[in-house]
Amino acid sequence: MKELRLMKGNEAIAEAAIRAGVDGYFGYPITPQSEVLEYLMLEKPEERTGMVVLQAESEVAAINMVYGGAGAGKMVMTSSSSPGISLKQEGITYLAGAELPCMILNVVRGGPGLGTIQPAQSDYFQAVKGGGHGDYRLIVLAPASVQEMYDFVELSFDLAFKYRNPALILSDGAIGQMMEKVEIGEQKARLTDAQVKERCPWATTGKDDNRERNIITSLDLDPNQQEIFNEKLQAKYKVIEENEVRFEEIQTEDAEYLFVAYGTSSRICQKSIQLAREKGIKVGLFRPITLFPFPVERLKELSKKVKGILSVEMSAGQMVEDVKLAVECKVPVEHYGRMGGIIPTPGEVVEALEQKFL
Amino acid sequence: MAKVKGAIVVDIEKCKGCEVCIPACPTDVILLAEDVNGKGYHYAYMANPDACTGCANCAIVCPDGVITVYRKKVNS
């Protein structure tokens, strides 16, 4: 029988991590995501599965613990919120540069700087364009429910290991804090050290006579080699773009206008669709689930059938740039958003649609 | 009477001529060659081989690990 629980988004992440057989979590408290670490400490995962949970001295240390664990082939993760994710950027670019699989959760709050502890979506650029220095990408998943917070833990690890690339779950303070019904999965066993060696023959598991030593590094002083490596990374990102696009469509079949929104904004837009349709405006919702890879092709197709697209984000307008690139300016694309921790109301969104297009 | 005699072999191409081995040698065996290796370093060699006791002090302090040491009991 299915096990259902009422959980906060942050708690769902933590429970999902234990159940997915994650080997290690390294974190540092910051609002609005501290429940991840709190839940894990309370649950004693070292007794449930042998999972290591450690409160680090800083976000910087935590992400570098993730680097160490990932470099040794283990399933490791960290979580934080916007200011903490900024601190982790150095570690994240090193992870990308050393091609290490891991999961990073960002429960976004308003910025810039210390900003606010209220929800926002203003870390989109940071998440999908790289974030740290150098040409790299993360696999970015955007959950819109507590259930997706739960489900995306395993999905993000699957993708991370498939491509040897860090995966980031871009959530926000609303989804992290709200409680919803969650269907809990089966407990998966953690991989044994032998299984880790098999899955990650590149990992630092100890050099034996059967192989050369394994080195985890992002350094190559030879520019020719470094360019070859960069080309390899770009080729990998292309494969990810071709194979891992995920999205959801709601009432797009007859839509004359389209909301494009992810995460919390996409939930608001679902109500806005209802309100707009009551007024006779045929609107649909296109919800990117993967922000990298961005669902370019499907959005381009849909754009041919609509008169206008409204990108709805809790930011000054970040994803709207990718929407415009996807539709190649063949249809008007506008942005509507609130900032600083404000969540727009469904009515405001409909008003914005009317103002910009009708 | 049995006497201990030693010898060293220097990996000439890897020697950087730092001279750290020279003061480490208790019997003043080692000097730098007048010749240079492929990298342009004057390399260590046994200038006074008869004095070598094979104590390995030179090899122990050699930062580049280029010295191999041998020792044998010989009858004088």
Added chain:
Amino acid sequence: MAENIVNNDIIKEENLVYKKTDLLTDKSLSYCPGCGHGTAHRLVMEVVEELNAQDQTVGIAPVGCSVLAYEFMDIDMQQAAHGRAPALATAIKRLYPEKYVFTYQGDGDLAAIGTAETIHACNRGENITIIFVNNGIYGMTGGQMAPTTLPGMRSSTSPYGREVESMGAPMKMTELVAQLPGTYFVTRQAVHTPSAVRKAKKAIKKAFENQKLKKGLSFVEIVSNCNSGWKMTPVKSNEWMVDNMFPFYPIGDIKVPEE
């Protein structure tokens, strides 16, 4: 070549008394002539060899002169972001408690940018070994002032000598971490003479063996030279180290577990 083959009777496998450990790769070390890093590398690898632990050891290279340590040590290694080696080591050791895990860090890496990671790994008593090579200067970047640069000592960023009033006094990280309850064995060694090398090796071996006891972190500082940065010949730099570094950074055990 001729001067190397002195006596074919002696140079025979059965007479071998010392050769470079096989756990060092055949690659030429990237260090300057006379640099203590090479000796420190060799001692660590000799210890791993003596413990028969090549397949059970994971090392962490820092940023600095020894950033390429993984090119020379024939074991699995990770290269950390600047200063973060103890964080990597913490995770690896916790995920593989039976493996030997060590960091190899310089003074800039460990005592400046990585101060927090160092102190907290020590304070948590991670069962790892930290090898800390202190030559009082940033060698890799060209001889800038380090947290361990002596008062009055010249560097490219203290060209008139380190002025304590404005630049701060050098940090004695080793004494500092010895104060923390999580450190089990803390010692300061050197590698400039045969006897110093032998003692340093003993200390490193103990620091590795301690990992099996699971009683906390073992910390081995190696006071070393930087002849390029100090602008001296290797032999002179070792003498200068004895005369100037050792009075401030005295060699010997600082925290020894009770037997």
